[in-house]
Amino acid sequence: MKKTPPRLAPVLESLPTKQIQLLERRLFLKHSLSLGALALLTGCDVTDADAVQKVLWAMSKWNDRVQALLFNPSKLAPTYPESAIAKPFPFNAYYGEDEVIEVDPGGYKLALSGLIRDKKPWTLTELYALPQVSQVTRHVCVEGWSAIGKWTGVPFRHFLERVGADLSAKYVGFNCLDGYYTSIDMATALHPQTQLTFQFADRTLPAKYGFPMKLRMPTKLGFKNPKHIAEIFVTNQFPGGYWEDQGYNWFSGS
Amino acid sequence: MDSIPAAPPNATIHPLVVRICHWINVVAISIMVLSGWRIYDASPLFPFRFPPDLTLGGWLAGALQWHFAAMWLLVANGLAYVLYGVFSGHYRRSFFPLTWGAILHEFANLLHGRISHRLGVYNPLQKSAYLVVILLGIALVLSGLSIWKPVQLQELAALMGGYEGARRVHFFAMAGVVGFVVVHVVMVMLVPRTLVPMFTGHAPREGGK
Numbered sequence: 001m002k003k004t005p006p007r008l009a010p011v012l013e014s015l016p017t018k019q020i021q022l023l024e025r026r027l028f029l030k031h032s033l034s035l036g037a038l039a040l041l042t043g044c045d046v047t048d049a050d051a052v053q054k055v056l057w058a059m060s061k062w063n064d065r066v067q068a069l070l071f072n073p074s075k076l077a078p079t080y081p082e083s084a085i086a087k088p089f090p091f092n093a094y095y096g097e098d099e100v101i102e103v104d105p106g107g108y109k110l111a112l113s114g115l116i117r118d119k120k121p122w123t124l125t126e127l128y129a130l131p132q133v134s135q136v137t138r139h140v141c142v143e144g145w146s147a148i149g150k151w152t153g154v155p156f157r158h159f160l161e162r163v164g165a166d167l168s169a170k171y172v173g174f175n176c177l178d179g180y181y182t183s184i185d186m187a188t189a190l191h192p193q194t195q196l197t198f199q200f201a202d203r204t205l206p207a208k209y210g211f212p213m214k215l216r217m218p219t220k221l222g223f224k225n226p227k228h229i230a231e232i233f234v235t236n237q238f239p240g241g242y243w244e245d246q247g248y249n250w251f252s253g254s
Numbered sequence: 255m256d257s258i259p260a261a262p263p264n265a266t267i268h269p270l271v272v273r274i275c276h277w278i279n280v281v282a283i284s285i286m287v288l289s290g291w292r293i294y295d296a297s298p299l300f301p302f303r304f305p306p307d308l309t310l311g312g313w314l315a316g317a318l319q320w321h322f323a324a325m326w327l328l329v330a331n332g333l334a335y336v337l338y339g340v341f342s343g344h345y346r347r348s349f350f351p352l353t354w355g356a357i358l359h360e361f362a363n364l365l366h367g368r369i370s371h372r373l374g375v376y377n378p379l380q381k382s383a384y385l386v387v388i389l390l391g392i393a394l395v396l397s398g399l400s401i402w403k404p405v406q407l408q409e410l411a412a413l414m415g416g417y418e419g420a421r422r423v424h425f426f427a428m429a430g431v432v433g434f435v436v437v438h439v440v441m442v443m444l445v446p447r448t449l450v451p452m453f454t455g456h457a458p459r460e461g462g463k
Contacts, residue, residue, distance in 0.1 A: 059323035144297035247315035
């Protein structure tokens, strides 16, 4: 039990909010079996925390499959009146709000790769010319809190069809300008409310909410919604994600 | 009350299915509550946090892994227990008849320091407590499903007052279950011979009554 924790990867240095950061940083493996677990596992070989970890990861993978089965591609997330929009809408990232990156709109280009027919990069002007829709939906954070916001952008399905993405592929992955990365299942990518978002509350997406562009999915937890997207790729190889690789459930559907 | 026959010596007090479900439930509830506290701490609903050392999982992701693994154990075991209780007649025999009058009468006894207890026969307060904790367990599962799937199960979530309502139902149902467990364990410590039948199924040989 008193094993020396492996050297934590640098990515662990940041967690969803500052508060949690203080509480939980460095505790990941060291305390992954704490008092409660010890009490529960009395009699078992508690030195083998790795075995417990393996079971938990396997269960998380199992829950990915269950959630994919539960996912109804045509079931819409509830929508709300604009009066319900949270003000101010919470900021959340794997770094603090003072570390939000500034992106130069003129130099920005969205890269496409993987199983996509037309991989030509997109400028912001070209992206803004796409047909756009708005949604007022609830953003649910993996931490538990939720907030209602208004997002405007192009339905992601429309964009994927436009660039000739292989819609039968398994995953869509995202690499972001702030170093974040994540990936989603194709069924969710094609959901009618999954949106490549350019505006929040009728204004150009502010830096803290992901300028110039984020992916908005009311059918997934907040951390699955990448901000500052630099590259979109379509693949059949499981791409994982920044938080997902550290133990957060990959599917994380709502 | 006294017209209910006490269990004859050596009669089965807790059927095997109930004993197995009980001890699996101890493990499942412990994991769910301790990991749930850690999840709560990530975004507290109320102005307090659970002491991190009392929680399970080490950090939010670890706690979520425990919670969403043990939920299968809790639900499978809970389903087996409830189906057995309903269809074997176990609930009917153990928890009924039960009237408000009997509950109030027993509560008055309790306030006067009199606790009626015979192994194998639940007094009206015990009956109502066990029924309530079963209902709390059902509320925990339904509110938990609403928090997990507020879109796919939005009709269920709406019954809970939406996503935010479901969080509160989940919290208070947890508090109820934890309160039950505390009283339950204190009662067993006060009357230790009640512990034996939960292992063996039978009353201990000595001190029969």
